[in-house]
Amino acid sequence: MRFGVVVFPGSNCDHDAWYAASRNLGHEVGNDGGHEAEYLWHQDTDLKGSDCVILPGGFSYGDYLRCGAIAKFSPIMAAVKRFAADGGLVFGICNGFQILTECGLLPGVLVRNRGLRFICKDVRLKAATRNSPFTNEIPPGTELRMPIAHGEGCYTADERTLDELEADDRIAFRYVENPNGSMRDIAGVLSAGRNVLGMMPHPERATEPLVGSADGLLVFRSLVSACSTAK
Amino acid sequence: MNEVTPEVVQAHQLTPDEYQRIVAILGREPNLTELGIFSVMWSEHCSYKSSRLHLKKLPTKGPRVVCGPGENAGILDIGDGWCIAFKIESHNHPSFIEPFQGAATGVGGILRDIFTMGARPIAVMDALRFGPLDDPRNGARNQRIVSGVVEGIAHYGNCFGVPTVGGECVFEPSYNGNPLVNVFALGVFKRDQIFYGQATGTGNPVIYVGAKTGRDGIHGASMASAEFTEESKQKRPNVQVGDPFMEKLLMEACIEAMATGAVSGIQDMGAAGLTCSTCEMGSRGGTGIEIDLALVPQRETGMTPYEIMLSESQERMLLVAHAGREQEVLDVFKKWGLDAVIVGRVNDDGKMRVRNHGEIVAEIPSRELADEAPLYNRPYTTPLRTVPLEAPAFQSKNLRADLLTLAASGDLCDKSWIWHQYDYTVRTNTIAGPGLDAAIVRIKETGTSIAMSLDGNGRQCYLDPRLGAKLLVAECCRNLACVGATPIGTTNNLNFGNPERPEIMAQLVEAIEGIAEACEFFDAPITGGNVSLYNETLGDPIFPSPVLGIVGTVKTGLPPGISYRAAGRDIVLIGGVGEADEVRMGGTQYAKQVLQQMWGLPPLIDLPFEKRVQDAVREIVNEGLAESAHDVSQGGLAWALAEGTFQNGIGASIQLDSALRPELLLYHEGPSRVIVSTANLAQVTAICARHGVPAPVIGQTGSARLTIENSGETLIQVSVSEIRQIWSTALESALHAETHA
Numbered sequence: 004m005r006f007g008v009v010v011f012p013g014s015n016c017d018h019d020a021w022y023a024a025s026r027n028l029g030h031e032v033g034n035d036g037g038h039e040a041e042y043l044w045h046q047d048t049d050l051k052g053s054d055c056v057i058l059p060g061g062f063s064y065g066d067y068l069r070c071g072a073i074a075k076f077s078p079i080m081a082a083v084k085r086f087a088a089d090g091g092l093v094f095g096i097c098n099g100f101q102i103l104t105e106c107g108l109l110p111g112v113l114v115r116n117r118g119l120r121f122i123c124k125d126v127r128l129k130a131a132t133r134n135s136p137f138t139n140e141i142p143p144g145t146e147l148r149m150p151i152a153h154g155e156g157c158y159t160a161d162e163r164t165l166d167e168l169e170a171d172d173r174i175a176f177r178y179v180e181n182p183n184g185s186m187r188d189i190a191g192v193l194s195a196g197r198n199v200l201g202m203m204p205h206p207e208r209a210t211e212p213l214v215g216s217a218d219g220l221l222v223f224r225s226l227v228s229a230c231s232t233a234k
Numbered sequence: 235m236n237e238v239t240p241e242v243v244q245a246h247q248l249t250p251d252e253y254q255r256i257v258a259i260l261g262r263e264p265n266l267t268e269l270g271i272f273s274v275m276w277s278e279h280c281s282y283k284s285s286r287l288h289l290k291k292l293p294t295k296g297p298r299v300v301c302g303p304g305e306n307a308g309i310l311d312i313g314d315g316w317c318i319a320f321k322i323e324s325h326n327h328p329s330f331i332e333p334f335q336g337a338a339t340g341v342g343g344i345l346r347d348i349f350t351m352g353a354r355p356i357a358v359m360d361a362l363r364f365g366p367l368d369d370p371r372n373g374a375r376n377q378r379i380v381s382g383v384v385e386g387i388a389h390y391g392n393c394f395g396v397p398t399v400g401g402e403c404v405f406e407p408s409y410n411g412n413p414l415v416n417v418f419a420l421g422v423f424k425r426d427q428i429f430y431g432q433a434t435g436t437g438n439p440v441i442y443v444g445a446k447t448g449r450d451g452i453h454g455a456s457m458a459s460a461e462f463t464e465e466s467k468q469k470r471p472n473v474q475v476g477d478p479f480m481e482k483l484l485m486e487a488c489i490e491a492m493a494t495g496a497v498s499g500i501q502d503m504g505a506a507g508l509t510c511s512t513c514e515m516g517s518r519g520g521t522g523i524e525i526d527l528a529l530v531p532q533r534e535t536g537m538t539p540y541e542i543m544l545s546e547s548q549e550r551m552l553l554v555a556h557a558g559r560e561q562e563v564l565d566v567f568k569k570w571g572l573d574a575v576i577v578g579r580v581n582d583d584g585k586m587r588v589r590n591h592g593e594i595v596a597e598i599p600s601r602e603l604a605d606e607a608p609l610y611n612r613p614y615t616t617p618l619r620t621v622p623l624e625a626p627a628f629q630s631k632n633l634r635a636d637l638l639t640l641a642a643s644g645d646l647c648d649k650s651w652i653w654h655q656y657d658y659t660v661r662t663n664t665i666a667g668p669g670l671d672a673a674i675v676r677i678k679e680t681g682t683s684i685a686m687s688l689d690g691n692g693r694q695c696y697l698d699p700r701l702g703a704k705l706l707v708a709e710c711c712r713n714l715a716c717v718g719a720t721p722i723g724t725t726n727n728l729n730f731g732n733p734e735r736p737e738i739m740a741q742l743v744e745a746i747e748g749i750a751e752a753c754e755f756f757d758a759p760i761t762g763g764n765v766s767l768y769n770e771t772l773g774d775p776i777f778p779s780p781v782l783g784i785v786g787t788v789k790t791g792l793p794p795g796i797s798y799r800a801a802g803r804d805i806v807l808i809g810g811v812g813e814a815d816e817v818r819m820g821g822t823q824y825a826k827q828v829l830q831q832m833w834g835l836p837p838l839i840d841l842p843f844e845k846r847v848q849d850a851v852r853e854i855v856n857e858g859l860a861e862s863a864h865d866v867s868q869g870g871l872a873w874a875l876a877e878g879t880f881q882n883g884i885g886a887s888i889q890l891d892s893a894l895r896p897e898l899l900l901y902h903e904g905p906s907r908v909i910v911s912t913a914n915l916a917q918v919t920a921i922c923a924r925h926g927v928p929a930p931v932i933g934q935t936g937s938a939r940l941t942i943e944n945s946g947e948t949l950i951q952v953s954v955s956e957i958r959q960i961w962s963t964a965l966e967s968a969l970h971a972e973t974h975a
Binding site: 012013015016018019022023060061062064065066067120121122123124150152154205207208210211212213214215 | 385388389392393394395477478479480482483486570571650653654655656657658659660661662663664665676678790791792
C-alpha cells in the first residue's frame with residue numbers, strides 16, 4: 004500500500020507518520036510485501052499515486068490565525084479534496100483533523116481544550132464503529148492507548164450535526180476518559196462517504212512497544228485491509 | 235546621545251579601563267555604533283570575562299569529543315558515524331521580566347545553537363527555579379511566573395516539533411526576585427554533516443536568512459549582565475518575541491541548504507545579534523566580514539546602524555556560501571518562504587566592516603572584538619553563607635506525617651501539571667519521558683539511544699559549593715546508570731550572583747573546581763555551557779545554582795523505570811543505607827520542608843565508591859535483572875521508596891536494621907545509593923559483590939501500602955493511594971491557592 008504524507012511548512016509529525024507507515028507497518032512480518040510512504044509538498048498538486056493521503060500533525064502554517072485556516076487554501080489541499088470526492092482515503096491526525104474541518108471535508112470544529120492548556124499524555128480510546136476503512140481491524144470493545152498532544156482538540160458541533168453523526172455511525176473513536184471537553188467524548192469522525200477520517204489522538208506515535216504502545220498499528224492495518232479489499 | 239561621552243560609556247556598562255582598551259584596539263575613539271558593538275560583545279553574557287579564567291579548569295577533552303567549548307554547541311561522537319550536539323543555556327532575566335516570551339525565546343535560542351551546527355534537535359529539557367508559590371509577599375507573582383514560563387516553553391517547543399522530555403523544577407525563596415530558566419537541547423547528525431560558525435574564503439558571499447530585523451531585544455545581552463533593580467521591569471522592551479513557526483522553517487531550510495554543499499559556515503544570531511555573528515565568524519575563520527546594513531531585511535523603518543547591529547530579533551542566521559553557489563542557497567530559502575539576502579562578503583584583512591548605504595559606520599578588528607575581551611581575575615574569599623554550621627536539636631513528632639509533608643512539597647510533588655503541557659512524544663523517539671531519573675531518546679538510524687539527566691541543588695551548593703557540585707555530577711551520572719547508560723559528556727549552566735562580590739566569586743570558583751574534579755573522575759568532559767551571573771535582585775543573590783546536563787549512551791531498549799512492577803519482588807538497596815549525622819542533614823528536603831531550617835554541610839561523597847555503585851547498577855540494568863531502578867536523592871530513602879509505588883500502585887514492606895536514628899535513616903540524602911526491585915536476587919547480589927558494593931535486601935514489593943520498619947519497630951505505614959493523592963494534586967492546588975498579598 005502506498006501512503007502519501009502531506010508536508011506543510013509547519014508539519015512536525017510528518018516524519019512520525021512516514022516512519023509508522025513505511026517502517027513499523029511496512030516492515031511487519033506477514034504483510035503483503037511491504038508498504039511505502041512518500042512525502043507530498045504543500046505547493047505541489049501531485050498525489051504521486053497514493054492509496055491513502057495522511058494529513059499529519061503540527062502547525063501547518065504556524066496556526067496563528069486559527070488551526071488549519073490557511074492550510075485549506077494550499078495547492079495540495081485542492082488535490083486532496085478532489086481525491087476525497089473520488090472516494091480516496093484521507094487520514095487527518097491532530098492538525099490534519101483541524102485542517103479537514105476547516106476545509107469542510109469533515110463537520111464540526113476543534114476549539115481550545117477545556118482548561119485552556121496544551122495537553123500531552125497517553126489516553127485510552129475505543130473505536131465506535133468497525134464499519135470504516137480505518138477501524139475494520141479493531142475488535143469491538145478494544146481499548147486502544149495512544150498519545151494526544153494538542154491545545155485545540157475539543158470537538159465541537161451543533162446538536163443536530165452530532166445526532167446525525169451518531170445516526171449515520173460516523174463517530175470513529177471516543178475517549179474512555181474525555182481529556183479535553185470534546186462533545187460526546189468524540190475523538191475522531193468520518194465523512195459521509197466514510198473515506199475521510201479525522202482524529203485528535205496520534206496512532207502514528209503508537210506503532211511500536213518501545214515508545215509505549217503499538218495500538219495505533221490497528222488503524223494502519225485496517226487501511227491495508229480496506230485497500231486490498233478494494234483492489 | 236550621538237556623542238561618546240564618559241556618561242554614554244558608563245550607560246553602556248563599560249568601565250573607563252575597558253574604554254581605554256577599545257581606544258587602543260581601534261587606535262582612535264570609537265563612534266557610538268562601535269561603542270554599542272563593544273559593549274555587547276564585552277558584556278559578561280557574551281565574553282565570560284569574570285568566569286573564563288576559571289572555566290579553563292574544566293576537563294574538555296576525551297576520545298568522543300569532536301567539538302568542545304567555544305562553538306555554538308558541543309559535539310560528541312556516539313559511534314556508527316553519528317554525532318550528537320548539545321548545550322544548555324539560561325534565559326533567566328528575560329523570563330522574570332516577561333515569563334512567556336522570555337522562556338519561549340530561551341527555547342528558540344538553544345534550538346538554533348543546535349541546528350546551526352547541522353544537527354536536527356531531537357530533545358529539550360528544562361531546569362526551572364522559582365520563588366515559593368505560597369510566599370506571603372510574592373506568591374501570586376510566582377504563580378504567574380510559573381504559568382507563563384511553562385506556557386512559553388510549551389508554545390515554542392511544541393510548535394517547533396521537538397519533544398520536551400524532562401527536567402526539574404524547584405521552589406526556593408532565593409529565587410523570588412530572580413527565577414531561573416535553563417534550557418537544554420540535543421540534536422543528532424552524521425559526523426560528516428557538521429558545520430561550524432566560521433567565515434572562510436575571501437570573497438565568499440555572506441547571506442542573511444530568516445526573520446527581519448526589528449528593534450526588539452536591543453541590549454538584551456547587557457541586560458542579562460546586570461543586577462535587577464526596581465527599574466528592570468521597564469526593560470520589558472528588551473525582551474525578544476519568539477516565532478516558533480519561523481524557527482521551524484529556518485531549521486528545515488538551513489538543514490536543506492547545508493545538504494546542497496554550497497554552505498561554508500553558519501552561525502545563528504542570538505545574544506548580540508548581527509554583531510556577534512559577524513565578528514565571531516570572522517574571528518574563528520581568521521578573516522573579517524564586510525556587510526552593508528542597507529541590505530539587511532528590516533521590519534521597521536528608520537532604524538539606525540546602532541539599532542540594527544544590536545537588535546536581538548529572533549529566528550535569524552548568518553551564513554557564508556561558497557562563491558558561485560549562492561543561488562543554490564537562496565533557492566532553498568525561497569522554497570521555505572524565507573528572506574535570504576546577500577549582505578556582504580568575507581574579506582582578508584581581519585576587520586569587521588559595517589557599511590550603511592556604502593558609508594562605513596563601524597570598522598573593528600574581528601579577533602580583538604570577539605576574543606580579546608577583558609579578562610578579570612576577580613578577587614574571591616570564602617563562599618557566602620549566613621546559616622550556622624551546627625545542627626539545631628530536632629526530633630520528629632510523626633515520621634509518617636513528615637513523609638506526607640514531603641509528598642505535598644513543591645520540590646518533590648508530581649510535576650505532571652508542567653510536563654503534560656509539553657509535547658514529549660513528537661518524533662516518536664521518546665523511550666523514557668518526563669518524571670523519571672533520566673530521559674531517553676533513541677536514534678532511529680542506529681541501535682543506540684541517548685540518555686540525559688539534568689540536575690541542580692542550590693541548597694547543597696550553598697552549604698558547600700565544591701562538595702555540592704561534586705554531588706550533582708555524581709547524581710546525574712547515577713541517574714544515567716539507573717537506565718543502563720554510560721556518561722559521555724556534560725554541559726553546564728552556572729547560575730550565580732554578582733561576581734564582583736568576593737564571597738559570590740568564591741562560590742563560582744569552588745563550584746567550577748568541584749565540577750571539574752567530578753567530571754574528570756566520571757569521564758564526562760564538559761563540551762560547553764553557559765554562565766549566568768548577576769542573578770541578584772536588590773542585593774539578594776540566588777543560591778549558587780550550577781545546573782548540569784550529563785548525556786550518556788545506551789543500547790536501544792526499554793529501561794526498567796522507577797516503579798515496582800510486580801508484587802513479591804526483592805527490594806535491594808545497592809550501596810547500603812549510607813552514613814549520616816546531624817550536621818550533614820542541614821541541606822536536605824527534610825530540613826527544608828519539615829523543619830523549615832537550613833544549616834550544616836552537604837553529605838560526604840566517596841567518588842570511587844560511587845563509581846562502583848554505578849557500575850554495578852548499570853550492569854544489573856543492562857543484564858535485564860532489574861524490574862525497577864531508582865536512585866536515592868532528595869527526600870532520602872523513605873521518599874525514594876514511596877516514589878516507587880506511585881505509577882503502578884504496588885506498595886512495599888521494608889525491614890531495615892540500622893543504628894541511625896529514624897529521622898536520619900529515613901531522610902538523609904547521602905549519595906551512592908540505588909533501589910532496585912528484582913526477581914533475580916542471586917544474580918543481583920553476585921554482581922554487587924563483584925563490584926565490592928553492599929547490597930542488602932531491605933524488603934519486598936507488594937500490597938497497597940508502604941511500610942517501613944527498623945529493628946522491628948514500625949516507623950511509617952501509609953496507604954499508597956493516600957500518599958499518591960497528596961503527591962499528585964499538590965502542584966495544581968498550590969498554583970491556584972490564594973496568597974496573602
